[in-house]
Amino acid sequence: MTATTAQPSLLLREDDTGVATLTLNRPAARNALSLALLGALETTLAALAANRAVKVVVITGAGPGFCAGHDLRELTEARNDPDRGRAFFETTMARCAAVMQAVATLPKPTIAAVNGIATAAGCQLVASCDIAIADAHARFCTPGVNIGLFCATPAVALSRAVPRRDALEMLYTGELVDAAHAHRIGLVNRVVGDGQALPEARALAARIAERPASVVQGGKAAFLRQEGRALDAAYADASRAMVAQLLAEASEEGIGAFLDKRAPVWPQD
Structure with a gap:
């Protein structure tokens, strides 16, 4: 500490x-x-x-x-x-x-x-x-x-x-x-x-x-962007955020680990 x-x-x-x-x-x-x-x-x-x-x-x-x-x-x-x-x-x-x-x-x-x-x-x-x-x-x-x-x-x-x-x-x-x-x-x-x-x-x-910082921080940014927007605009922005995260290394490792029934090894942020 x-x-x-x-x-x-x-x-x-x-x-x-x-x-x-x-x-x-x-x-x-x-x-x-x-x-x-x-x-x-x-x-x-x-x-x-x-x-x-x-x-x-x-x-x-x-x-x-x-x-x-x-x-x-x-x-x-x-x-x-x-x-x-x-x-x-x-x-x-x-x-x-x-x-x-x-x-x-x-x-x-x-x-x-x-x-x-x-x-x-x-x-x-x-x-x-x-x-x-x-x-x-x-x-x-x-x-x-x-x-x-x-x-x-x-x-x-x-x-x-x-x-x-x-x-x-x-x-x-x-x-x-x-x-x-x-x-x-x-x-x-x-x-x-x-x-x-x-x-x-x-x-x-x-x-x-303990969660991947890139995922948490990207998620907070997406959450803040959708607040107060019309429903269709909020979903459009959130969908883009999901696609970007699906293409990122953290989700590839996280989903793979879930399917393989093992603990994820998160990439270094």
Whole structure:
């Protein structure tokens, strides 16, 4: 196992056998997404996208919380700027949008290990990941309406992860929902015992990492392309993706091994 750190005070990174774990590391602030932390995430995700040794990315939080959203103290301080914070607000929202898109479109699968409260942009981060596993005590909300700020950007990810009516109820009320409710509406894949979200996420990531990276990554790209398309266009694109994979070495070996009743020997990615 190797361990590296990208900005020690903000974001920790640990690599182990194809799985990179990123830990938001502002526990005293419930891992709020300061502009600096967003920058660290953006830089690290770009590096992970280009790193062929990393096959799956797990995101979690240090301390008792996953992520409390934007750093409200930092945003409030910006109101003292001559423009009342407009430039800072625009920069923060643009960088946050870039980070959430980087998570959602990362070539490798992403898994959120939700170890505690995930609110506002923290809930957005959970919804942006491909898969989410939550501790039983985890809580989720989009509480902007309670402080005069509708969670419009978290709504983008949330509305793509859960049914419309469930998303709107969370957005309109700003109320906390428990992990069981988050599971029922599809915000998380499963709920595990307290303290088990990260081990469970890493175990799942390790199983995914055993699959051929070219197949998993090509499959994620195809999945993202077909989302939101008309049915005929989605099938046309998916069919092209299947043909391309059938012509690739991995499927030739995988199908051959299945027919021969043996374990596949995957080509090196």
